[in-house]
Amino acid sequence: MRLFEGTEFDRPLRCEVCEELDEDCTCPLPAVELTPPRKQIARLGVEKRKRGKLMTVVRDLIDEHEHLPDLLTQLKNHCGAGGALKDGIIEIQGDQIDRVREKLTSLGYRTKG
Secondary structure, eight states: OOTTTTSTTTSOOBOTTTOOBTTTOOOOOOOOOOOOGGGOEEEEEEEEOGGGOEEEEEEOOOOOTTOHHHHHHHHHHHHTSOEEEETTEEEEESSOHHHHHHHHHHHTOEEEO
């Protein structure tokens, strides 16, 4: 006897629309609508961390469908610096506020700070 035998977890996953198995389903994927960058305001700032290290932070961006990691990668490549994503806040190492503002503006975001 298997652990989930006879329960809903024992059965293969099926499409909610056509009831076919997920691997056999031919339904079109629903369109994902993201908030356009021109409707978002990125708040930029430079913070001082331990031992006098500076970090450029980008706040108040909407994280829909996990697009912030891609944006972080673009900003890190543009600035030539390391960075991280913590609790929806993008952090770039060093005082890179001018470069970050330039990249976000070219992507269509409005910036403050």
